[in-house]
Amino acid sequence: MVSSLVLVFSVVLIALVSFGTRQAEARAFFVFGDSLVDNGNNNYLATQARADAPPYGIDYPTRRATGRFSNGYNIPDFISQALGAEPTLPYLSPELNGENLLVGANFASAGIGILNDTGVQFVNIIRMYRQYEYFEQYQQRLSALIGPEQTQQLVNDALILMTVGGNDFVNNYYLVPFSARSRQYALPDYVVYLISEYKKLLLRLYELGGRRVLVTGTGPLGCVPAELAQHSVNGECASELQRAANLYNPQLNQMLSDLNRELGADIFISANTQMSHYDFVSNPEAFGFTTSKIACCGQGRFNGLGLCTALSNVCPNRDIYAFWDAFHPSERANRLIVDKIMTGSTEYMNPMNLSTILALDSRT
Numbered sequence: 465m466v467s468s469l470v471l472v473f474s475v476v477l478i479a480l481v482s483f484g485t486r487q488a489e490a491r492a493f494f495v496f497g498d499s500l501v502d503n504g505n506n507n508y509l510a511t512q513a514r515a516d517a518p519p520y521g522i523d524y525p526t527r528r529a530t531g532r533f534s535n536g537y538n539i540p541d542f543i544s545q546a547l548g549a550e551p552t553l554p555y556l557s558p559e560l561n562g563e564n565l566l567v568g569a570n571f572a573s574a575g576i577g578i579l580n581d582t583g584v585q586f587v588n589i590i591r592m593y594r595q596y597e598y599f600e601q602y603q604q605r606l607s608a609l610i611g612p613e614q615t616q617q618l619v620n621d622a623l624i625l626m627t628v629g630g631n632d633f634v635n636n637y638y639l640v641p642f643s644a645r646s647r648q649y650a651l652p653d654y655v656v657y658l659i660s661e662y663k664k665l666l667l668r669l670y671e672l673g674g675r676r677v678l679v680t681g682t683g684p685l686g687c688v689p690a691e692l693a694q695h696s697v698n699g700e701c702a703s704e705l706q707r708a709a710n711l712y713n714p715q716l717n718q719m720l721s722d723l724n725r726e727l728g729a730d731i732f733i734s735a736n737t738q739m740s741h742y743d744f745v746s747n748p749e750a751f752g753f754t755t756s757k758i759a760c761c762g763q764g765r766f767n768g769l770g771l772c773t774a775l776s777n778v779c780p781n782r783d784i785y786a787f788w789d790a791f792h793p794s795e796r797a798n799r800l801i802v803d804k805i806m807t808g809s810t811e812y813m814n815p816m817n818l819s820t821i822l823a824l825d826s827r828t
Contacts, residue, residue, distance in 0.1 A: 492567060493552050493622060493623050494625070495552055495570040495572050496592070496595050497572040498572060500680075501540050502573055503541070503551065503572070505554040505570065511587060513589055517773070522536070524536045533574060534793070534798060536795035538798055539625070540570060542799055542802035543623070543802055546806055552567055568622060571590065571595040573590035576595075577592075577629065577636060578628055578665065579661060580592075582632045582636040592628065596669070599672055621676075623678070623818075624669065625677075626677055629712065633682070633709075634690075634705075637654055651707065659715050667723070670727065678733050678805065679716070679733065681713040681738050684706060685702075685705040686702035686704070688790065689767055690790035690791050692766045692768055693764055733816065734813070736814070737801055740812055748786055751786075753786045760779040760787065761776050761778050807819055
């Protein structure tokens with residue numbers, strides 16, 4: 465009986481030590497946003513905005529569709545690798561429990577935007593307010609596991625990625641000609657409205673404990689294959705969507721700088737993903753791509769019409785395509801975007817890149 469008790473105690477002690485070691489090693493990582501960073505939450509929802517069937521995931525290690533809108537890894541995966549951590553699990557995954565909670569969680573959902581009415585055609589998606597509700601639930605669950613003080617510390621020390629905004633143009637303002645939003649606002653006024661709403665979201669994230677938040681801008685919205693297929697004659701980027709991106713991204717950067725000044729710390733880090741995207745869109749050969757106009761998976765002009773499905777054209781070599789499907793970068797393009805997040809100059813990362821953040825935070 466005594467030996468059994470000793471054995472049980474030893475097992476529990478080893479588990480607690482390994483649990484504590486895992487806490488000490490890891491920096492938690494949380495992800496909020498849309499399809500660019502969704503790694504499978506929408507798999508659990510009754511929605512058309514899903515990437516859980518082939519050929520998605522064709523280059524993922526398991527060769528299976530995971531819910532990532534990519535042929536393989538997406539942006540959060542490469543950031544997790546930089547942190548030396550496992551990829552974060554979707555919040556809705558049944559595997560997100562126990563020690564896996566310490567890694568963080570991905571709350572992103574394809575189709576959503578800053579505004580609640582963005583992506584209405586997808587019906588059942590996790591809008592930003594709901595992503596935050598899940599984040600609060602997550603903290604309650606983690607608190608039950610490691611206690612409230614350690615939970616707060618883990619969240620405060622975590623890295624957070626926020627990627628949202630593109631759908632507010634593509635799946636809202638420009639979703640249909642003379643959309644409700646375009647009748648309500650001229651484009652410059654709509655951008656101002658979006659930025660003001662985004663600021664509220666970021667302040668709420670700060671209230672929920674976020675202290676290191678990477679905020680990505682939109683890519684060059686008019687240059688994705690879907691827009692080329694609909695609006696381009698000879699492969700030139702769609703001018704109206706480019707105008708939207710050119711108005712939005714500088715104002716986002718300014719808002720983040722102002723917010724940091726108000727809070728008295730570099731909480732929000734601006735990632736100029738419009739520029740990093742446009743680098744290989746404007747000069748694909750310099751980055752080893754043969755094309756930045758044609759999607760690898762799709763149909764119609766530029767492979768930009770309709771969805772990427774098992775019936776689509778699929779290129780044999782995904783590494784030489786900048787775009788995987790009509791809207792989303794290929795795995796290799798995602799890697800290049802994260803390379804700029806890691807080491808980019810202040811043109812790309814303001815006020816500092818992720819390598820600098822990790823170095824600074826390791827000394828505090």
